[in-house]
Amino acid sequence: MAIRITGTGSYIPSIIEKNEDFYNHEFLNADGSSINSTNEVIVEKFKAITGIQERRYIKDELLNSDIAFFAAQKAIEDAKIDKESIDYIIVAHNYGDVKHNTEQSDTVPSIASRVKHLLKIENPKCVGYDLLFGCPGWIEGVIQANAFITAGLAKRCLVIGTETLSRVIDKHDRDSMIYSDGAGAVIIEETDEEGGILTHETATFTLDEAHFIYFGETNHPEITDKRRYIKMYGRKIYEFALTNVPLALKTCLEKSGVSIKDVKKILIHQANEKMDEAIVKRFYKLHGMKMPDGVMPMTINTLGNSSVATVPTLYDMILKGELENQQINKGDIIIFASVGAGMNINAIVYQH
Template structure:
């Protein structure tokens, strides 16, 4: 038997399925009208001519966001990650001491209220494990920083560990408190939100679970499409860095690269595109997500099926790595109608800083 055959046998030795879901949605609601007293500036530190109501209405028309959630002053990324993780553990009905890995996807670590520095030592995974009071030293906790696609990439890590036989049960969390790293004088600050979503992935001997996955890192020209930089306000002179992005470049990149990655992932599964029931895509921008899905189905000469893409962005905003697991948790709780049934085919897909793109084809 050659290497390729051996590798295929290893890959199919175990299926890897989601057995538990959980999320933390902060209680503090920030509506669009709450930004009416903000002064927005261009990257050249010039105040926009449009009045605030016009800016906010255009923002809503493009992104679909009406409100977002922020954590309260006492909580950090590791806190809300642990809450979501505990809910996923409880939903799966497992003993947390039996976890082999805890993987926490985030990008900015613990940024405490009214501070300017991220705290990432010890890592967020270690903090989550400590908060959950897991004693087992063989449960390895680590972080994954991969932009908004971090939760999907962490699920791919989990699948690799389980397929290799070194793990049977993994807790994967996506958590972020973007409200702590936004520039209040940047229009894009209205996009971002806080939240956490978690999943338990386990080995299974049935036909459900992750069927295929694809990942790519486009860094030659695209690595600085999302970056850190000073405030756009000419009156703010501190050295603090804020999350920034080249929105139009990201939009054009996403419409080209994400549908291709999704198609490559789905085609490898050998499933019929007509059987694809739902797509859980990163909640980045409503218009962009709609265009991505339209581009994906166009590659199959199909129109977008009605209801194929549930969306949470209008009420929850963009919480980066947390958007997909949070949306999936809400969906499985019945917030979007009937939850998935046994055998349903779905996809997860994301794009984010790096620029990174990934997708998973999954049978429920």
């Protein structure tokens, strides 16, 4: 018996926002001062650091709960299950439903309740709740689903990671170019097969790190409204992640008893191409090895950073053959990993 992912689904928004689309933005420093570079130079430097060439945004009429529903539908269809048999709907997000051109986040009812409503699930014992855990939220949702099933409190769970960061970005902040929208979902249940979730690791660092990612006002000094936007201390996050994530991955792998030589893929949160690459290289260095070619699939260059959605959408795209030169075969050992606001780190060792 094993607790496995039996169905996957994702929603990739249709609107493509290219780097060139930011050439007409007025980027400012955090203190409101001008940046002594042209937008073309700013954008080129941004691409060199993050690897992002374009990102996806949802249409104006859509909400976060809508795209979560779209991804959930696909996962249910992929798993070939009766939706009424789902015991828990766990939805990881960070900002709720934010309507286009509005300032307020809407989280009542929860996104999970809205998804259950849109799925037209009648069973009242199908419990929906939201999980706020920064970018590692979807992985933490999988860990919680695993705990429910292991404890005999559930047989089948739907875990969704969904975010519409385009609704909470400050267009005067260079970091706004990182963020995107998307949703990914999985069905998790106990099966007669072997493998599945082998072990997991989670940590929260708050002594000095709690506010590395936060909600702050616009960089533009002449805008007086009190609307706030997603902000971060990029350098601090980079240094934190490089120090702590490889160690968490190492601990998680050691707990599983699996050799690093047997790891076929590391599906890491698509935060920043250079940072992710540095994390995985350091993880292999801790084992006296070089990072193998192709072990770290990336989607950030075309999809941007959609927070909780990056790992499940990446996983779904590989399984559906939508990522060039990437595949996951039966029995493959993979690692899911993420780092984000909190500051939180987590990882799962999983046998496909």
